[in-house]
Amino acid sequence: MSLPHALLGLLAVEPASGYALTKAFDESLGRYAWYAGHTSIYPELGRLAERGLVEVTAEGPRGSRTYAVTDAGRDELRSWLLTRPSEAGKVRNESVLRMFLLSALDPADARTVLTGIAADARAGADELRTIRADHPGPLTGRNGFGQLAAEFGLRQYEAVHEWATWALDQLGAQTPDDRTDAADPAHTF
Amino acid sequence: MSLPHALLGLLAVEPASGYALTKAFDESLGRYAWYAGHTSIYPELGRLAERGLVEVTAEGPRGSRTYAVTDAGRDELRSWLLTRPSEAGKVRNESVLRMFLLSALDPADARTVLTGIAADARAGADELRTIRADHPGPLTGRNGFGQLAAEFGLRQYEAVHEWATWALDQLGAQTPDDRTDAADPAHTF
DNA sequence: TTCTGACATGTCACATTTGACATGTCAGAA
DNA sequence: TTCTGACATGTCAAATGTGACATGTCAGAA
Known part of the structure; x- marks a missing residue:
């Protein structure tokens, strides 16, 4: 399951709200690499926060919460990206x-x-x-x-x-x- | 969900057993287009048979069953392929x-x-x-x-x-x- | 002022997928 | 003969993903 790493990757570039992440999936990431709808993204952000890989750094209007990746999250992302998987991932297209x-x-x-x-x-x-x-x-x-x-x-x-x-x-x-x-x-x- | 159509497509070319289909997914189809393991394939073949889109045409050694696409299945596949989807399908890679x-x-x-x-x-x-x-x-x-x-x-x-x-x-x-x-x-x- | 559309987050039932476990056959090599 | 590995099919619990539904805010246009 790559969704948590996709979120970590987006947040590692720039802190963002769940809504902004959803748009990123709709636009660039989701078109060629990995699609996810908001109904997967919001719960996954919660799970990542529980695991200490991301944290809420700000709350804005309309109940928006800005998430940022923590040091632990950055480590996790980096080691995931630098470890080359032995088998090619499953493709769905x-x-x-x-x-x-x-x-x-x-x-x-x-x-x-x-x-x-x-x-x-x-x-x-x-x-x-x-x-x-x-x-x-x-x-x-x-x-x-x-x-x-x-x-x-x-x-x-x-x-x-x-x-x-x-x-x-x-x-x-x-x-x-x-x-x-x-x-x-x-x-x- | 594209798995049934993937199976229909493979069977439309040539009747095959679930085992042979599993290998096809591992080799050509699953590498670039659509991956599926045998645990999805066998139940889906059963569902397709229930819907009358495929049928068992032969039984071989070791309990193997050869499935072939029916006329109804061929129609379903053809209309699926000739209907261009309005939105691009979801990608996972x-x-x-x-x-x-x-x-x-x-x-x-x-x-x-x-x-x-x-x-x-x-x-x-x-x-x-x-x-x-x-x-x-x-x-x-x-x-x-x-x-x-x-x-x-x-x-x-x-x-x-x-x-x-x-x-x-x-x-x-x-x-x-x-x-x-x-x-x-x-x-x- | 009212309305529209983008912003923003969520739940929940249902469908689908995955990985672990299970069972057994058959051909050929040691 | 025994063993190994490919052949062949399946179940099932747990994890995941999807679509429908739900709620509410805020800015700008009509």
Whole structure:
């Protein structure tokens, strides 16, 4: 279970409320790495506080509580990150599952789905390129997650696009949607 | 919950026993898309059989039962795959989580971990290139998952390697060994 | 002033997953 | 023959996660 370490990691960068953490999961972290809803986050913060890994450092308006990681929490996070796990962690990713299950469809259906995947990947990559251009910043600290996520996500989308293109090629198909804007430099992979 | 569809997808390609499905999850599917252990798979096969989406078509030695997808199951799978979900599915990937949490470490530690990630990614890519060279095959049918997984995984590893290289570059040219300024890790940000 | 939407935290029943435990078969090697 | 390891399936308690429901604050717009 990685949720406590995800929370520790976010709080190690900057103290935050449960609400702010929930937004971080929705935006950067949860999109590529580890999703969690507020109904898991709030109870887990309580458990981390009981274990002395985080503490409430401030209370604000609307009952908000700001949590910060303690020294013990920082030690726990650091040792978790520096210990390389022997086995690869379990993966759950519905999008990727859908991609793999294509081999169970007949080629016509597979082509339809692959075309959609390629288009989505291109759109996702374009979006992240825009975000990257608008938000430069340092790799560590409060911008770190966003930067790492954007750069990782961009390469991820590009890889998916290349993969989908390869798969379509294997199926002996053209990708009509995908070729219409091929001349636009902003859309060139 | 995607497990039933994952099973349907595997069985749509080729009838298999619970044991064989478990191995498929351990090998191709579970490495990149969706992990499940035998303790989820066997009960889920029972539920799918109750719903008439799969059926037992043969019984073999050691009590093994071969399941095959029914017409109803094939319909269910096809409509699931052809319906594009409005929201991106929830992602759980401990490896990626570890990458993102790097921004909570001081640069020296981050560099150590990133170097390991880059090395792992390179090794993974090399391994898959070897596998690909040794096992050519068609995209659909019983080899489909393996082919899709290998090609996807290869691009994934390459993307991770590029990303880790980019991140190391962002952290500066300094190597961990070169580092002489002993800043307190807890107060780096 | 009233309303809307973001802020902010929580509980609880239900579903799902995990890890430990359990059982037994069969082929091939020592 | 005995032993080992892969084959093959299962249960069950405990841990976790999900979605629905619940409550209330505060700022700014209409």
